[in-house]
Amino acid sequence: MNICIAGLGLIGGSMALALKRAGYSVDGWNRSKEPLGYALENNVIDSAAARFDDYDMVFVALPPKAAVQFINGNAFKDGAIVSDICGVKEYIEREVCLKPRNFKYIGCHPMAGKEVSGIENACADLFDRASMVMTRAQNTDNSAFERVEKLVKDMGFARIVECSAEVHDRKIAYTSQLAHVLSNAYVKDEDIEECFGFTGGSFQDMTRIAGVDENVWASLYLLNAQNLTRxxxxxxxxxxxxxxxxxxxxxxxLAAVLHRGRELFAAGKENLCKNRDIFVKYLK
Amino acid sequence: MNICIAGLGLIGGSMALALKRAGYSVDGWNRSKEPLGYALENNVIDSAAARFDDYDMVFVALPPKAAVQFINGNAFKDGAIVSDICGVKEYIEREVCLKPRNFKYIGCHPMAGKEVSGIENACADLFDRASMVMTRAQNTDNSAFERVEKLVKDMGFARIVECSAEVHDRKIAYTSQLAHVLSNAYVKDEDIEECFGFTGGSFQDMTRIAGVDENVWASLYLLNAQNLTRxxxxxxxxxxxxxxxxxxxxxxxLAAVLHRGRELFAAGKENLCKNRDIFVKYLK
Incomplete structure (x- = not known):
């Protein structure tokens, strides 16, 4: 299987490393030159791709709008699989399905990341024990879905969570986007500038993701605005x-109000598979 | 130095273990029998204390109201040091200073903890690299303060942050109590019960402390209500x-609003020592 990763940031770079760890050969492409140079020098990829119509599998590891632009602006092999890894899925699915395609689209969103970005922070084990959310639509090709599943397993993911793009966007508004909004709001306190000796693990947890790139996240929030504002x-x-x-x-x-939070959190941990809109597959 | 720890939970137990790691002999006491038995069996303490008027140093590792009750209900040696480790300091200081005492009071609050409680979760290295906040009032005894500083250093703390009880309570409302409120509020989402395959590090960070004991925290919140509600x-x-x-x-x-959070967080990291109400002392 002939694999290319378009977009060599933290996620694209880590996917390349994880696939190479599993024995695959992986080519790569990046909009700007520096990350590409880094990827070649550090064996994150095997070689640089200039066009994409030769690959069986193209992972597009770009932000949503850039991913759509990339998909619309390039030719792919007939029957190839094209997957994105974006944090919003309805937007991508809609844009990709606007016109007939000669490739098969599978939407992915790895539940793993770091508070730092860039290929220099990529690592082969980023996805170990993580979930991969894979979205399925009416016209999703089963055999393409299964081929991506195999790659996901080989990258080290512990489970695949399968759902519609709509379910993904609603859940992710809560589990990821709201957490990032919250961290950003939490640091806007008058005491933030003079509190660091007064901090322990809970403060560190709340603020770890306060410094993420506002351009990446502003775009994700606006593409999922209705779910997120709710x-x-x-x-x-x-x-x-x-x-x-x-x-x-x-x-x-007060204790009763707080107790309800504790109970909800404890009760939720095992409940995922009860939702018929979501299918969970454990790997290995 | 003759040390007793009253209250053998996560913090009291960890203090005992950290002091024993540094070569001190430590006695202990607990309201209920089980943790005391555990502490004796597992060498968390050297022996059980029945009275406290024999000790040079008594750490009261109990929740605020129980700590005040303990201090009022027991006799201490003339000139002994009594320290509490409560998460609110104005309340304790006020209660302890209501009447003349034959002992010297030093307020402490270790900036370390876990999302689980109880002596079975205590460990000797809980305070390694953490801050200890120590409060100082008009009548604080300097030599007692220095003797506690030495013990704090020996327990493995990286720095002492010295301030008034009032400054402590204001800062801690933000760095610790608000973080706990937030985590409790965050889990009260309609999707909490069916989201666990959609979660990564950011969700885990936001929810780690969602399950803390509501009785402990309700009490801390009410004793610092004005700061916390603000x-x-x-x-x-x-x-x-x-x-x-x-x-x-x-x-x-939107990007500008988010950017301000990132900037504030980055700017704050080095600023503590500029505040004249706070004195930071690095240990070792």
Whole structure:
């Protein structure tokens, strides 16, 4: 299988390394020269790709709009598989399905990342024990889906979570985007500039992702605006509820409000497979 | 130096282990029998204390109200040092200073913890590389403060952050209590029960402390209510600002709002020592 990765950042670079670790040969391409040079020098990829109509499999590891532009602007081999790894899936699926294609599209979103970006932070084990979300539409090609599944398994992922692009975008608004919004909001406190000796693990957890690239995330938020703003509103309601209970000063009431959070979190951990809109497949 | 730790939970147990690692002999006491038995069997403490008027140093590792009750209900040696480790400091200082004492009080708050509690989770290295906040009031005894500093250093802490109880409570409302409120609010989403395959590091960070004991934290929140509710309100404002920018849909505006978070977080990291209300001492 002839594989190319377009976009050699943290995720694209890590996919290349993970695939090479599993024995695949991987070519790569990047918009700017430097990451490409780095990838070649450090054996992240085997060689540089200039065109894409020779590959059986092209992973497009670019931000959403760049991914669509890339897919529309290049020719692919008849029957090739083209996968993106974007953090929003309805937008990509819609754009890719706007016209007939000679390739098979499979949407992917790896549930792994780092608070730093760039190929110099890529690593072969980034996806070990992580989930890969793969989206499936009416016209998804089963054999292409299975071939991507095999690659996902070989990259080290622990499980594949299969759902529609719509389900993906709703869930991800909560599990990833809201977490990033929250971290960004949390650091906007008057005390942020003089608090670092007063911090332990909980502060570090809340702020780890506060410094992510605002351009990447602004774009993801706007492409999933309706889901995300509903999640932000819900979070604000939950904060108001705790604030009101503290204001009232009744210990039992406040403890009951907090207890509900603890219970929900504990109850949720095992529940995924009960949702019929989601199919979970454990690998290995 | 003759040391006793009253309250053998995660923090008290870890202090005992850290002090024993440094060569001290440490006695212990606990309200309930089981943790005391565990501490004796597992050499967390050297022996069980029944009274406290024999010790040069008593660390009271109990929740705020229990700590005050313990201090009021027991006799201490003339000139002994009594330290608490509570997450709120104005309340304890006020209660301890309500009447003349024959001992010297030093308020402490270790910036370390775990999302799990109990002596079975205690470990000798919990405080390695952490800050210890030590509070100082008008009448604080300098030589007692220095003796506690020495023990803090020997427990493995990397630095002592010295400030008033009032400064501590304001900072901690942000760095610790708000983080815990946030995590509890974050898990109260309609999708929490069916999202676990869609989660990566950011979700794990946001939810790690969602399951902490609501009774411990409700008490801390109520004893620092004014500071904490102001922090919650500020956070809600910051979330509203991001939500409004997403609603408006202007990429540059949204990126600018997010960028400010990234800048603030980066700028804050080195700023602590500029605040004259806080004195930082690096150990070792």
């Amino acid at each position: 999640k932000i509103s819900g979070l604000i309601d939950s904060l108001e509820e705790i604030k009101d209970a503290i204001d009232k000063g009744d210990f039992d009431d | 922090k919650i309100s500020g956070l809600i404002d910051s979330l509203e600002e991001i939500k409004d920018a997403i609603d408006k849909g202007d990429f540059d505006d």
